[in-house]
Amino acid sequence: MLTRDYNSSLVIDTLCDQAYGHNIAVLSLYCDYQAQKDQSAVNMIGGLFRQVALGPAGIVGEIQDAFDRSRQGGGKGLRLHEMQGLFVKIVGSFERVYICVDAIDELVPQHRSELLRALRQITQEAPNTRLFLTGRPHIRGELDRYLTEGACAIHIVPDQGDIARYLTRKMGDDDARDPDLMTENLKNDIMETMLEKASDM
Numbered sequence: 001m002l003t004r005d006y007n008s009s010l011v012i013d014t015l016c017d018q019a020y021g022h023n024i025a026v027l028s029l030y031c032d033y034q035a036q037k038d039q040s041a042v043n044m045i046g047g048l049f050r051q052v053a054l055g056p057a058g059i060v061g062e063i064q065d066a067f068d069r070s071r072q073g074g075g076k077g078l079r080l081h082e083m084q085g086l087f088v089k090i091v092g093s094f095e096r097v098y099i100c101v102d103a104i105d106e107l108v109p110q111h112r113s114e115l116l117r118a119l120r121q122i123t124q125e126a127p128n129t130r131l132f133l134t135g136r137p138h139i140r141g142e143l144d145r146y147l148t149e150g151a152c153a154i155h156i157v158p159d160q161g162d163i164a165r166y167l168t169r170k171m172g173d174d175d176a177r178d179p180d181l182m183t184e185n186l187k188n189d190i191m192e193t194m195l196e197k198a199s200d201m
Helices: 005-019 033-038 041-052 057-074 080-091 109-125 137-146 160-177 184-199
Strands: 024-030 096-102 129-133
Touching (some): 005 096, 024 041, 041 080, 041 096, 160 184
Parallel strands (some): 024 096, 096 129
């Protein structure tokens, strides 16, 4: 599914509300182009892993043993396939698991393809898992390559009127702070450029 920001938060909040009191886990990751270096597939799966690590007691012990073994002899920690295997065991204890990844297009291509492969493997091995991904349309082909089975995409087009009202309000706030910050020509250029960019999405 391809959408962005506000819609993603709304979906996650709705899932959390519906999961309350049930054996359902809602896990979320937010990708950020400014943190691309740190957002490797192993770190992203690790982020999901941490959100469910306080599961059944037997699995917690198994997790600790796996981490201890991975560090023996100067090891750097669990590798991606090891983390996936443990993650699948943990999510197997839930009736349903929703994994929500916002702005997946912000990941560097190598990390994104590794993460998509890992998510595909997780959904194959843990059929109780559902994915909700958001991103810009240019990665649709990549998503289709990795996650074709049962996938549904929704293309959300930004409303030009909403964008214009938002920009007008923000520029008005800037004017209130410093009336000399922008000329009318600059404001018009900003408005025109932003609306043009939004129409290309």
